[in-house]
Amino acid sequence: MKTQWNKVIILSIAQSLFQTxxxxxxxxxxxxxxxxxxxxxxxTLPIGMMSLGTAMMMIPASFIIKKIGQRKGxxxxxxxxxxxGLLASYAIVRGSFPLFVMANMMIGFYQGFSQYYRxxxxxxxxxxxxxxxxxxxLAGGVVAAIAGPNLARFTQHVGPVPFAYCxxxxxxxxxxxxxxxxxxxxxKVSLQNIVEDLQPARSLREIVFNRLTxxxxxxxxxxxxxxxxxxxxxxxxxxxxxxxxxxxxxxxxWHVLGxxxxxxxxxxxxxxxxxxxxIITGIIILFIHVSFAISGTDFMHFVSGLILxxxxxxxxxxxxxxxxxxxxxxxxxxxxxxxxxxFVFTVISASGFSAGNLLNAYGWKGxxxxxxxxLVISLxxxxxxxxxxxxxQPRIQ
Numbered sequence: 430m431k432t433q434w435n436k437v438i439i440l441s442i443a444q445s446l447f448q449t450x451x452x453x454x455x456x457x458x459x460x461x462x463x464x465x466x467x468x469x470x471x472x473t474l475p476i477g478m479m480s481l482g483t484a485m486m487m488i489p490a491s492f493i494i495k496k497i498g499q500r501k502g503x504x505x506x507x508x509x510x511x512x513x514g515l516l517a518s519y520a521i522v523r524g525s526f527p528l529f530v531m532a533n534m535m536i537g538f539y540q541g542f543s544q545y546y547r548x549x550x551x552x553x554x555x556x557x558x559x560x561x562x563x564x565x566x567l568a569g570g571v572v573a574a575i576a577g578p579n580l581a582r583f584t585q586h587v588g589p590v591p592f593a594y595c596x597x598x599x600x601x602x603x604x605x606x607x608x609x610x611x612x613x614x615x616x617k618v619s620l621q622n623i624v625e626d627l628q629p630a631r632s633l634r635e636i637v638f639n640r641l642t643x644x645x646x647x648x649x650x651x652x653x654x655x656x657x658x659x660x661x662x663x664x665x666x667x668x669x670x671x672x673x674x675x676x677x678x679x680x681x682x683w684h685v686l687g688x689x690x691x692x693x694x695x696x697x698x699x700x701x702x703x704x705x706x707x708i709i710t711g712i713i714i715l716f717i718h719v720s721f722a723i724s725g726t727d728f729m730h731f732v733s734g735l736i737l738x739x740x741x742x743x744x745x746x747x748x749x750x751x752x753x754x755x756x757x758x759x760x761x762x763x764x765x766x767x768x769x770x771x772f773v774f775t776v777i778s779a780s781g782f783s784a785g786n787l788l789n790a791y792g793w794k795g796x797x798x799x800x801x802x803x804l805v806i807s808l809x810x811x812x813x814x815x816x817x818x819x820x821x822q823p824r825i826q
Contacts, residue, residue, distance in 0.1 A: 433553040437562050439613050440546045443503070445569035445576075446606040447543040448689075450510060450599040452577025454479060454536060456681045457585060459664045459785075460674060461592050465526040473788075475533040476661050477781030482537020483544070484774035490542045491767035499549055503610045506542020507603050509535050514599030521593040536599065544770050548762075551754050560704075560751045561696035567747060570689030578682035582675060630760045633768060642765070644814045645752035648708045650773045651807040652745025654780035655715055655800045659722070659738055660684060661784040663731065666793040670726040680731045687739025695747045704748050705815035711744025712808045715800070722797040745807075 494502030513535030520528035721734035
């Protein structure tokens with residue numbers, strides 16, 4: 430197949446715009462929730478609802494993109510982000526917590542569509558470059574790491590109502606994303622595509638119980654849910670520890686740099702050392718994060734731990750996505766990708782909902798100790814599968 434790196438670049442830019450919006454939500458949503466919710470334990474509910482919205486949209490988004498094409502499908506998703514940003518800004522001005530929760534769910538719908546950017550990039554290159562393409566798209570988050578927290582910091586006090594303009598900036602970013610995605614080219618239908626579509630596809634049950642798929646699901650779900658739970662709790666934990674919102678924004682910025690800077694070389698590391706080893710390295714890094722997090726609540730404890738949290742997520746999520754592309758045949762792509770991300774974001778939703786309750790009940794240490802069983806399960810699975818090195822059925826190319 431012909432490698433389409435120009436398409437990968439467009440998707441990387443779109444990813445950076447979406448990710449900037451997502452980081453704004455993670456940076457300030459907990460504080461907005463704290464201001465609007467009558468029950469303060471519900472402060473992190475909006476973030477949880479964003480993850481739930483993502484999980485709800487994963488399967489429909491896959492089939493919408495397949496039906497109407499990548500350009501129209503991705504633009505439909507961005508429209509949710511535009512609407513969600515406008516509604517959230519209005520909800521903050523009105524002081525309406527239910528509307529704010531609904532708006533965050535709409536941004537979650539946007540996230541549901543954007544999760545297919547990395548798969549679209551993988552489809553645009555040859556098999557040996559899939560890890561690199563996925564990494565390059567996720568590397569768009571480096572721009573977001575700088576832009577997101579700074580936009581949140583600079584806009585939170587603009588206007589008479591704090592934080593309203595933060596979400597208005599999400600609407601503006603969505604307009605920019607629409608302009609970028611409009612330039613994406615629809616994949617051409619070839620004789621090879623037609624032959625692949627005519628091949629019999631395995632049942633979803635058969636695909637799910639493949640060892641590669643199980644490893645991909647565990648790596649992606651655990652890496653993302655651990656990161657989401659801890660990052661959701663971080664701004665509130667810092668607030669409770671006497672740090673201000675600017676400190677929290679800076680920590681989130683360093684965390685997101687930790688998430689996406691490694692993307693420039695994660696694909697190369699996977700190609701050189703193997704995907705299971707990189708995932709195991711990510712799990713070990715997350716264990717080191719836990720040790721930093723439970724050792725204190727000074728600014729340096731937060732920033733050091735959150736950088737490690739980002740790196741660990743990067744290795745586990747890119748590793749899991751790369752594994753998944755090896756687990757399905759081309760004609761099984763849509764349903765397998767949808768199943769993977771639906772599962773991952775369902776787990777993420779649970780972690781987002783639990784973050785506020787864990788923080789209120791057990792504090793910052795309790796949030797971080799709660800992730801240890803997940804890491805143990807993930808490490809055990811990866812070590813066993815790495816030793817067995819059991820592959821999937823050969824893909825049809």
